[in-house]
Amino acid sequence: MKPIIILVNPQLGENIGMTARAMGNCGLDHLRLVAPRDGWPNQDAIDAAAGADWIINKAQVFETTSDAIADLQQVYATTARSRFMVKPVITPQEMVVQLNTGLKTGILFGCEKSGLSNEDVTLADAILNIPVNSEFSSLNLAQAVLLVAHQWFLSQGIESSKTEINPASKEDLLHLFNHLETELEQVGYFFPPHKKPEMIQNFRNALVRAGLTQQEVRTFRGIIKALSK
Amino acid sequence: MKPIIILVNPQLGENIGMTARAMGNCGLDHLRLVAPRDGWPNQDAIDAAAGADWIINKAQVFETTSDAIADLQQVYATTARSRFMVKPVITPQEMVVQLNTGLKTGILFGCEKSGLSNEDVTLADAILNIPVNSEFSSLNLAQAVLLVAHQWFLSQGIESSKTEINPASKEDLLHLFNHLETELEQVGYFFPPHKKPEMIQNFRNALVRAGLTQQEVRTFRGIIKALSK
Numbered sequence: 001m002k003p004i005i006i007l008v009n010p011q012l013g014e015n016i017g018m019t020a021r022a023m024g025n026c027g028l029d030h031l032r033l034v035a036p037r038d039g040w041p042n043q044d045a046i047d048a049a050a051g052a053d054w055i056i057n058k059a060q061v062f063e064t065t066s067d068a069i070a071d072l073q074q075v076y077a078t079t080a081r082s083r084f085m086v087k088p089v090i091t092p093q094e095m096v097v098q099l100n101t102g103l104k105t106g107i108l109f110g111c112e113k114s115g116l117s118n119e120d121v122t123l124a125d126a127i128l129n130i131p132v133n134s135e136f137s138s139l140n141l142a143q144a145v146l147l148v149a150h151q152w153f154l155s156q157g158i159e160s161s162k163t164e165i166n167p168a169s170k171e172d173l174l175h176l177f178n179h180l181e182t183e184l185e186q187v188g189y190f191f192p193p194h195k196k197p198e199m200i201q202n203f204r205n206a207l208v209r210a211g212l213t214q215q216e217v218r219t220f221r222g223i224i225k226a227l228s229k
Numbered sequence: 230m231k232p233i234i235i236l237v238n239p240q241l242g243e244n245i246g247m248t249a250r251a252m253g254n255c256g257l258d259h260l261r262l263v264a265p266r267d268g269w270p271n272q273d274a275i276d277a278a279a280g281a282d283w284i285i286n287k288a289q290v291f292e293t294t295s296d297a298i299a300d301l302q303q304v305y306a307t308t309a310r311s312r313f314m315v316k317p318v319i320t321p322q323e324m325v326v327q328l329n330t331g332l333k334t335g336i337l338f339g340c341e342k343s344g345l346s347n348e349d350v351t352l353a354d355a356i357l358n359i360p361v362n363s364e365f366s367s368l369n370l371a372q373a374v375l376l377v378a379h380q381w382f383l384s385q386g387i388e389s390s391k392t393e394i395n396p397a398s399k400e401d402l403l404h405l406f407n408h409l410e411t412e413l414e415q416v417g418y419f420f421p422p423h424k425k426p427e428m429i430q431n432f433r434n435a436l437v438r439a440g441l442t443q444q445e446v447r448t449f450r451g452i453i454k455a456l457s458k
Contacts, residue, residue, distance in 0.1 A: 022372060024365040052365065131383065136253040136281065143251060143375050150376055154360065 003076075003099055003152060004030040005145055006068050008120055009111040011037045017048025017056065018142030019109075024052035026149035027156070031059040032068045032106070065108065065120045070171035074098070074105040077116050077124035078144060080137050085118075085205050088126040092148045095128055096155035103167065107148060112141050119197070122204045123170065125211065168214040176217050176224075177204055183228040232305075232328055232381060233259040234374055235297050237349055238340040240266045246277025246285065247371030248338075253281035255378035256385070260288040261297045261335070294337065294349045299400035303327070303334040306345050306353035307373060309366050314347075314434050317355040321377045324357055325384035332396065336377060341370050348426070351433045352399065354440065397443040405446050405453075406433055412457040 005023055010016050010033060020031060033040060040061050049056050062068035069075050076095060090098075099105055108124060110116035121127065130147050132139060139147070181200060190196040212220070234252055239245050239262060249260060262269060269290050278285050291297035298304050305324060319327075328334055337353060339345035350356065359376050361368060368376070410429060419425040441449070 018369065018372075021369060025361045025368055025372070027362040050367065050369070132254045132379075133256040133382065138279065139254055140247065140250060140279070143247075143254070143372065146372050146375060147379055150361075153362065 004106040006032040008034040013042035013044030014048040015141040017045040020049040020052040020055040022146035026153035073103040075124045076128040077121040078128045092151035233335040235261040237263040242271035242273030243277040244370040246274040249278040249281040249284040251375035255382035302332040305357040306350040307357045321380035
């Protein structure tokens, strides 16, 4: 299945347009934007798309990363920096093999200035690391998308087995997280308070890594409900 | 040996800068420019290079493509369009294997609007064709450079045998062409006159394809001299 390209807080319309052009060059169609800085639609984006209008016109805009990935089953977070998270780190070449398994997939790209937040990376099943010169590793946003999209393009026609696991949607998973975190809050689990984000990050990472099915998500919610009575 | 990136008649300084940035991301250093439209140096290029100043600062400017490739032994012409030339057509993945053979190599990229002229393509040993979506194949200049440079980056560390053939420099080859064409002109070979460019293209392509060594170039020049007495 074609992956969806998700730009989180993109700053320059020009980079959004260049992203659309690169996607068109590589046969990808679905672009999602999380809170683009300069609003949407954006004339700079249209100009820079150089004819990839069908991508720009049907780009979807979301307020949060969670909203943008709610209907997806598999999410990758593109990042150059090590995040010290217990999460697989793979290259685009390794990723495209997994994309041919038929799951609804999105690839997250952070904003030009600072990339993805740790919170966004935590939501992803794997970290996507594009190999580049370690002494000059800052890729332009659209260039990063191009390298990933082109790898996908090159992988087409290569046979791949369907996965046997059918993970839950990210929306179901996020409901599980919210449920768990609400209950933990109530029992005073998050202590000291300033450690809360890190604590959340740790167990979210573990649960994402589990690749829970819809049934398993229901099971866990039952467990939480039972325990918190 | 690291290939030299050669932009022929680039129009936008921004694209030159983005090219330098992409080169830096992939560990390439040597940029040559053939008659950049807006002159050189160019502030837009410096801005878009986003820190790849060492590439911009030592970029070399030439008046003609022939000048820019004179000291090279191996030249590739990047083009999306079929040129109907008897010349190998290869992908970046195939090219990088040849780059590890130790020859001094340049890769030509044409201007944003129209790409490389047939005359420039004729000078190349092979046509470099970047596989993209055939229904939307126009790559941004810097994006095209990135895809080629990144393939080079990925190929580093892969062992390759040194070539046994040591081709002449392009300068020697161009002298051979000029010698031959001058002699042919004098004997009225180019008839009808409007066919001259096509006639030149045909035998230049054949001679480039031969990968002549310096000694062979001397041999051919001796032959031309002998025949034209």
